[in-house]
Amino acid sequence: MGRNCPAIEQTRLAAPAVPREYDMKKLVIASILTATLTAGAALAASHGGDDPIATRKNGMQGVGLAMGALAGMAKGEVPFNDKQALAALKTMNYVFTTFGAHFPEGSDMGANTTAAPKIWEDMEGFMAAIDKAKMDTAAAIEAAPASAEALGPILGSVGGNCKSCHEAFRVSN
Amino acid sequence: MIRKLLAAALLLGVAALAVFWWLTAPAALSESQRASLTEGDAAAGEAVFWAGGCGSCHAEKSAKGDAKKLLGGGHRLDTPAGVFVTPNISPDSETGIGGWTLDQFANAMWNGVSPAGRHYYPSFPYASYVRMTGEDISNLFAYLQTLEPVSRASEPHELPLPLKLHRGIGLWKLAFLDAAPVMTGIGEDETLLRGRYLVEGPGHCGECHTPRTAFGFGGMDKSRWLGGGAAPEGDGKIPNITPHDKGLGSWSAGDIASYLETGFTPEFDSVGGSMVSVQENMARLTKEDRAAIAAYLKAIPPVGD
Numbered sequence: 457m458g459r460n461c462p463a464i465e466q467t468r469l470a471a472p473a474v475p476r477e478y479d480m481k482k483l484v485i486a487s488i489l490t491a492t493l494t495a496g497a498a499l500a501a502s503h504g505g506d507d508p509i510a511t512r513k514n515g516m517q518g519v520g521l522a523m524g525a526l527a528g529m530a531k532g533e534v535p536f537n538d539k540q541a542l543a544a545l546k547t548m549n550y551v552f553t554t555f556g557a558h559f560p561e562g563s564d565m566g567a568n569t570t571a572a573p574k575i576w577e578d579m580e581g582f583m584a585a586i587d588k589a590k591m592d593t594a595a596a597i598e599a600a601p602a603s604a605e606a607l608g609p610i611l612g613s614v615g616g617n618c619k620s621c622h623e624a625f626r627v628s629n
Numbered sequence: 630m631i632r633k634l635l636a637a638a639l640l641l642g643v644a645a646l647a648v649f650w651w652l653t654a655p656a657a658l659s660e661s662q663r664a665s666l667t668e669g670d671a672a673a674g675e676a677v678f679w680a681g682g683c684g685s686c687h688a689e690k691s692a693k694g695d696a697k698k699l700l701g702g703g704h705r706l707d708t709p710a711g712v713f714v715t716p717n718i719s720p721d722s723e724t725g726i727g728g729w730t731l732d733q734f735a736n737a738m739w740n741g742v743s744p745a746g747r748h749y750y751p752s753f754p755y756a757s758y759v760r761m762t763g764e765d766i767s768n769l770f771a772y773l774q775t776l777e778p779v780s781r782a783s784e785p786h787e788l789p790l791p792l793k794l795h796r797g798i799g800l801w802k803l804a805f806l807d808a809a810p811v812m813t814g815i816g817e818d819e820t821l822l823r824g825r826y827l828v829e830g831p832g833h834c835g836e837c838h839t840p841r842t843a844f845g846f847g848g849m850d851k852s853r854w855l856g857g858g859a860a861p862e863g864d865g866k867i868p869n870i871t872p873h874d875k876g877l878g879s880w881s882a883g884d885i886a887s888y889l890e891t892g893f894t895p896e897f898d899s900v901g902g903s904m905v906s907v908q909e910n911m912a913r914l915t916k917e918d919r920a921a922i923a924a925y926l927k928a929i930p931p932v933g934d
Contacts, residue, residue, distance in 0.1 A: 516898075524897040570865075570901075615899065619892050619908075622901030623691060627865035 508558040509566040515551040515558070522547040523615070530607040541601055548614065549593035556586045572627045582625055589617040653799025655742040658732055662739055665763025666731055674772025677765045679913035681758070681831040683773075685906040686715045693909070700725070701779030706752055708861050709845065711788035713752040721778035734770045735763070741802065748798035750786065751805075756848060757833035759808045765831065805848025811835070812854070815928050824925025827918060828855075837867045837903075856932030865902065873931035885923035886916075 522544035528534040529541060559582070564571055575582045596610045678684070684697030686704050701724075702717040719725040726734065733744040741748060741755035749755065758766075791797075811829050815821045828834045839849040840858030850856075857869035857876065869876035877885060884895045889911040892900040900908045911919060 520897040523893070527893070527897065572865075615892065618899035619901070619905050620691075622899050623903075623905035626901040628860070628868060628902055628904075 508560055508563045509569045509571075512555065512558040512571075515555055519548050519551050519618075523611075523618070526607055526611060526614075529604050530611055532604060536604040536607075538600070538602055541607060542597060545593055545597050545610075549590060549597060552586055552590035552593060556583050570626050570628065572625050575625050578624075582621075585617070585621040585625065589614070589621065592617055649800075650796075652803060653748075653796050655746050655748050655799065656736070656740040657742075658736050658740070662735060662763065663732065666735055667764050667767040669731065669767040669771030671768070671771040671775045674765075674768035674770070676914065676918075677761075677769040677831060678772055679910045680827055680918070681769065681833070682907055682910045683718065685903075685910060687718050691906070697906075697910075698776050699779050700773070700776065701781040702783055703781060706862055708752070710792060711786060713750060713786045713788075714784045716783035717779060717781050718773065719779040719781075720774045720776055721780050724780055724782050725778060726773070727778060729770075731767060731770050734773075735766050738766050738769075739808075741798070741806070748795050748802070750792075750795070750798060751801060754833040754836045756806055757830060757836055759806060760810065760826070760830035762826075762830075801848075811849075811851055812925075812929055815925070818924075820921045820924050821928055823918070824921035824923070824928075827914075827922050828925055832922070834870070837861055838870050853932050855926070855929060860902075862903070869932060870926055871929055871932040872927050873933050875933060876931065877926060878931065882920065882923040882927050885926055886919040889914075889919045889922065890916075 525534075525544045526541060529536045559571065559575055559579075561576065563569070564573055564576055592613050596614065599606075599610070601607050601610060678698075683700060684692060686706070687700040687702050688697045688704070689699070689701075690704050692699070700717065700719040701721075702715040702719075704715040706713040706715065717725040720727040722728045729744060736742045737744075737749065737753075738755060738758045738761065740759070741751065741753065743749060810825055812825055815825060835849045835855060837860070838855045838857055839851075840853050840856060841847050842850050845859065855870050855876075856873075857867050860867050872878050880888075880895060888894055888900070889908060891912070892905065892908045894900075911922070
């Protein structure tokens with residue numbers, strides 16, 4: 457068909473100029489997601505290990521990277537990609553699923569933890585906050601955002617959870 | 630001889646007390662202060678309300694959205710000096726400021742003096758509000774009067790005895806209350822001047838982000854302006870927000886403005902602690918005002934360790 461239709465052939469030949477930039481962006485997202493998933497894997501590997509502070513820090517780092525990937529798409533800095541958006545949401549959801557297990561008694565004493573004493577004073581409230589983050593990311597996965605615009609309200613609710621939990625349960629060092 | 634000495638001591642004591650009383654007398658509005666007040670535009674006052682962050686201390690702790698406009702007070706600030714309990718500043722005529730005049734409000738904001746002529750403790754950040762314009766004070770007062778009244782009696786602060794002698798605050802004011810701008814050398818650029826006004830005046834950023842002199846009981850240490858320090862409440866530290874490696878050195882002005890709008894750092898960590906409420910106020914400002922704050926924070930001298 458191509459041989460009989462030079463216009464299409466030309467389009468095909470001209471195409472790589474645009475995708476090259478696109479590929480760069482894809483690479484950026486891919487590397488972000490790789491980092492995210494690595495963080496998730498690190499979390500999984502150290503789940504139940506003897507350094508809860510390092511474990512939860514890795515988890516939060518993974519959530520931050522996933523958040524960065526989603527925000528980049530929402531702001532139009534990188535092109536929207538439904539699979540990668542979903543992967544970022546799943547990474548967050550995965551971290552929240554196990555996050556509450558890494559706050560044993562005494563793990564408020566680490567040299568460089570920013571976990572607030574309030575976590576242990578109000579463990580129930582803390583667990584409820586984590587649960588809300590888990591449920592909201594699960595709902596976002598269920599909704600399967602199909603455009604950059606659809607990410608806006610998701611980032612609003614997920615980002616609001618980051619802030620309200622850090623407001624109550626984290627100290628600055 | 631002894632009687633004479635005693636009489637002299639007594640006389641000296643009385644004289645010292647008289648001088649103390651005279652020096653620490655709560656101020657009234659000055660002529661120039663009163664002259665700068667205006668009619669008051671409630672709609673324009675809303676922007677001043679968010680810039681000033683009234684709701685972060687006078688509404689319920691962690692209040693969100695419109696709940697921040699219910700200014701019944703009762704928020705406990707647990708500091709090394711004692712517990713300060715914020716008063717009701719809703720327009721309730723019995724328990725709030727519904728019966729106040731603009732002059733009384735302005736005297737509170739600028740001079741830290743109550744309608745009854747008593748000094749307020751500087752936990753109420755009049756040491757920053759003293760730099761606000763008469764127009765903004767008037768607009769804010771008009772706006773506050775449009776909010777929903779909350780009936781809730783204000784409670785006394787819980788302070789150790791020496792600090793209960795509020796007349797002593799008069800000395801603190803003599804030493805530390807100053808309406809002059811802190812950063813005098815930033816030039817005439819309009820954006821920078823707007824940023825300076827917002828940060829040093831209504832935004833009162835320095836109240837937490839600048840360490841204090843006199844073992845934490847003094848004024849803001851202008852030689853370490855916005856250099857961070859111990860948190861005035863509870864645990865932890867308040868970050869350095871000067872353009873230093875230990876502060877916001879690696880952030881662009883755009884990063885700062887974006888943080889104030891969204892609550893996320895360039896690394897997508899989120900705002901936390903008492904800054905959450907402040908950031909959510911900043912998100913209500915205009916884009917231009919956030920950019921002005923960011924430009925000012927990039928223009929001030931870096932403060933290291």
